[in-house]
Amino acid sequence: MSARASAPPPESSTAAIRHLAERGYEATTAEALAAAVGMSRSTFFRRFGSKDDVVFADHDLALARLEAALDETSLAPTEALVTATTDVLRLLLRDPEAARLRFELMRVTPALRDRELVITHRYERVFTRYIREVQQPGTPAWAASTLGASLVAAHNASLRAWLRGRIDDAASALTRDLRDLTGLYRRWLDGGDGPQEETRVLVAVYDAAASPDRVLDEVAQRLRP
Template identity: 70%
Template sequence: MSTKSSPPVAPSHSATAAIRRLAERGYEATTAEDLADAVGMSRSTFFRRFGSKDDVVFSDHDHALAQLEVFLGATALPPGEALVQGTADVLRLLTRDPEAARLRFELMRVTPALRDRELVITHRYERVYARFLREVTGPETPGWVAPALAASLVAVHNATLRDWLRGTVTDAPGTVTRDLRRVAGLYDPWLDPSGSDARRRVVVAVYDAAGSPDAILDAVAAQLNGG
């Protein structure tokens, strides 16, 4: 991992306590006063720190998004690897407190309003990725590349997070790094066009100098097609 400048990540203890209270009492039944009491703050301090019940649940995502933007804006890594490592860092942040991550997942599962907010968060990640991709790819890059790869990065991240929450994946950052490198590799023609050219297959054709042009072209085509 390259050295990078990141915004400070706030301690998660207060957010975890608030999320635990929401899980115990239910999202709708829990008041701001309940949450302030759970984290040991006054109501006004709670609102200054977190804003709302939704903001408590998604506070780690706010920090992760800020961290991702700083990283992508400062990194000297090749674009594909920058996307992979930046996304893996997001997953590290979201899984650093397993209790909070699992409580958040359960709350979203049973609370429609939070699932709606999750969609908004997802689009925010996609916008960060797409903006970076438009900055680092050439003008000949098709318009669909940035949104398609951005959506793929989020999808692979979210799938890995769910597998980790279910216990089918133990090393979430390692797993997402491996899988994201495969995904990014599909976009090498635009992320790393020079490297893509170097990896193109070279076909050496041996032919009879007396052969006709059509016969020579047919022989080359047969080699390209594996014939």
């Protein structure tokens, strides 16, 4: 994966995204954007790469950090996934103004929504690769890709809930949701015996004068499904 290991300073990213939101994405040239944030054209392209990259600089950084975190983690797989996914959200919300401006830009700019889909698939690939590396023998073939996509969906749901003012602490809400989600896959990732067999209790009333064989036959009949 070719995500950048670092990102431009948050204040320059915010200024650039604000300019795009105010002037319009399509109407703004890279040169005008560079001038708006007080950079030369060459410095702008060195720091951001392109006009699109202004909007997605934090995602590039988040992807690089996500991949590094999963490669280096010593946590149990389910906990590693919860922690790494929540860290992505924290990074994307480190500058609340930029997060809100980015959301509004993507809402009104089809080209950026297309780029967002590409970013989403990159997150899914990072998660899926890690899950396949750590999953237990006998894990269903669908588990890694399904969980990978579900992690991204849970993250995006918490992010959008925060952007729309439905929750205040997006990271805590996401952590709770992710623990529920990864718990469904724990036996395939962390190992263990999986779900316990159902325990059945039978209360028997029998004739004291009946023979032991008769009593056992009656009990066996009741225990049959």
